[in-house]
Amino acid sequence: MKHTMPYNWTYYDLNGERDLDRLRELTADNEGCSKWADHAARQKTNFLQIDQEENGQYVLRGSLIYTQNPKDQDEYKVAHFYLTEDKFITVNLELDTFTRTSKEHLLSLMEKVETAPEGFFIFLGEVLNHFLDGIDELETKLKQLQNDVQKNNHTNLLNMIYDRRIELINWSDLAIAVEDTRLAAKEAFLDKLTETDAYKRTQTRIDRTLTLVRNYRMDIDTLLNLEEVLSSHRGNEIMKTLTVFTVIFTPMMGFGAIWGMNFENMPELKWKLGYLYAMLLIGGSTIGVYIWLRMKGWTGDLLKGRKKTKHFD
Incomplete structure (x- = not known):
């Protein structure tokens, strides 16, 4: 047109x-x-x-x-x-x-x-x-x-x-x-x-x-x-958290592995208070590792809850 x-x-x-x-x-x-x-x-x-x-x-x-x-x-x-x-x-x-x-x-x-x-x-x-x-x-x-x-x-x-x-x-x-x-x-x-x-x-x-x-x-x-x-930070925090929990529960897993063996000559099996001693040893060592990590400052804020308004906590 x-x-x-x-x-x-x-x-x-x-x-x-x-x-x-x-x-x-x-x-x-x-x-x-x-x-x-x-x-x-x-x-x-x-x-x-x-x-x-x-x-x-x-x-x-x-x-x-x-x-x-x-x-x-x-x-x-x-x-x-x-x-x-x-x-x-x-x-x-x-x-x-x-x-x-x-x-x-x-x-x-x-x-x-x-x-x-x-x-x-x-x-x-x-x-x-x-x-x-x-x-x-x-x-x-x-x-x-x-x-x-x-x-x-x-x-x-x-x-x-x-x-x-x-x-x-x-x-x-x-x-x-x-x-x-x-x-x-x-x-x-x-x-x-x-x-x-x-x-x-x-x-x-x-x-x-x-x-x-x-x-x-x-x-x-x-x-x-x-x-x-943010994604990188979250990934690092997850790996750090898993590492800390692994270290904390290592004594429990170690002692559990030892006393889970089936050898005939295990003197602890005949102890009258063996179960109590085992629980105290496992609990004490776990708490001790946790306290040691806290003193080193390696746990940071990993075991705290994250507020909704914060991205890096």
């Missing part, structure tokens, strides 16, 4: 399968675009190319993954674009998954700018709004995760941390692709574009997005390190 803007530049919203002939016609003045036009509908990855037309104008064309399901990264959408100073074409652009943007809203914003590159950056700005909405949802999940680490600290937290990390990587990859597109557009159109409000506003939005991604990456790495420290 063709949209002629008030400032005499044109936006084309095309369907790759249905409007292929129209796409070839619109890009016929650029020889390098003929192959791209044929394959645009089937391109499934990010792609960028800068060409120069015979009249000296530059063309920016490519493909951009503009939405992706963080839970299933095979579920994504790719828009293909062709941009000159007076022409902006999108192929297979669907905004139904965006919460704050529709094609009608996008067109209303494009009508306010003077050139096609500005209109392109209006589009990128709305894509970034979608990213920021997704990152806001991630922030809510991170806050809940931090609360779980502080209060519950259950064994499933490590899986949850890695889920959040994969989700953040998803948004990071999408934002970096937009930043790459911004730099390519800057290379193609130079000051004619970089001095416009649409470019500056979108650049700021990119900076916001990448700043949030960096900060949340640090948060997730901190949570991951904390969980690893």
Whole structure:
């Protein structure tokens, strides 16, 4: 569909399968675009190319993954674009998954700018709004995760941390692709574009997005390190506890092994008070080992209960 803007530049919203002939016609003045036009509908990855037309104008064309399901990264959408100073074409652009943007809203914003590159950056700005909405949802999940680490600290937290990390990587990859597109557009159109409000506003939005991604990456790495420290500490405490209990009950096991033998010549079997002496010896030696460990400071807080509000006791 063709949209002629008030400032005499044109936006084309095309369907790759249905409007292929129209796409070839619109890009016929650029020889390098003929192959791209044929394959645009089937391109499934990010792609960028800068060409120069015979009249000296530059063309920016490519493909951009503009939405992706963080839970299933095979579920994504790719828009293909062709941009000159007076022409902006999108192929297979669907905004139904965006919460704050529709094609009608996008067109209303494009009508306010003077050139096609500005209109392109209006589009990128709305894509970034979608990213920021997704990152806001991630922030809510991170806050809940931090609360779980502080209060519950259950064994499933490590899986949850890695889920959040994969989700953040998803948004990071999408934002970096937009930043790459911004730099390519800057290379193609130079000051004619970089001095416009649409470019500056979108650049700021990119900076916001990448700043949030960096900060949340640090948060997730901190949570991951904390969980690893807690797990390591718990493992050490368990081994120390088992070692202490083994040492404490070693006398009992040793004497039990001796008096559990079946030799005929065992004088203790004929002692009238042998059972009492054995109990006293076993109990005394066990208590003695425990006192010795306490004096050495090797039991620490192992035999105390851990308060729910503390992670290292």
